[in-house]
Amino acid sequence: MFELKTLSREGIPGALARVERYRLLNQPQEAESICLDVLQIEPDHQEALVGLILSLTDQFDHGVPGIVGRAREVLPRLGDEYERAYYAGIISERCAKTQLRQARPGSARVAYESFLEAKRWYEQAEAIRPAGNDDVLLRWNACARAMLRHPNLGPTPEERYEPYADS
Numbered sequence: 666m667f668e669l670k671t672l673s674r675e676g677i678p679g680a681l682a683r684v685e686r687y688r689l690l691n692q693p694q695e696a697e698s699i700c701l702d703v704l705q706i707e708p709d710h711q712e713a714l715v716g717l718i719l720s721l722t723d724q725f726d727h728g729v730p731g732i733v734g735r736a737r738e739v740l741p742r743l744g745d746e747y748e749r750a751y752y753a754g755i756i757s758e759r760c761a762k763t764q765l766r767q768a769r770p771g772s773a774r775v776a777y778e779s780f781l782e783a784k785r786w787y788e789q790a791e792a793i794r795p796a797g798n799d800d801v802l803l804r805w806n807a808c809a810r811a812m813l814r815h816p817n818l819g820p821t822p823e824e825r826y827e828p829y830a831d832s
Contacts, residue, residue, distance in 0.1 A: 754786030
């Protein structure tokens, strides 16, 4: 087959700048590839891990099997508790928005649950956020507004069992 080429450590800053550029160009697979290249050299590089999570979540609409799980697998590698909670919220929020766009039967209920999960993660991150960092508040508000804009979102209706009585 072939062997992937290895980046130089000196090339990491330039490579990471390209991650953002490819994400802005809506080419998340390219951004993902670059993050994986950086992580081959520095497996705990925090900026590359965040870029990887974001580039994976950018692909949620593409129907890539297992992509949500792959994004969640990166979370434990983040070195900061706030970052883990914040990006867990991002993953859940982007799942919810993808489910809304797909508009399949039952997707409104699943999106509702995903939004609630995102808000729980954001509340956890809010409790430990760095002073002056309101990013998590902005994300929580975005989830709340999305839920308000879609009145069809709601919890799964509870099924009621009524015994059949033959009279």
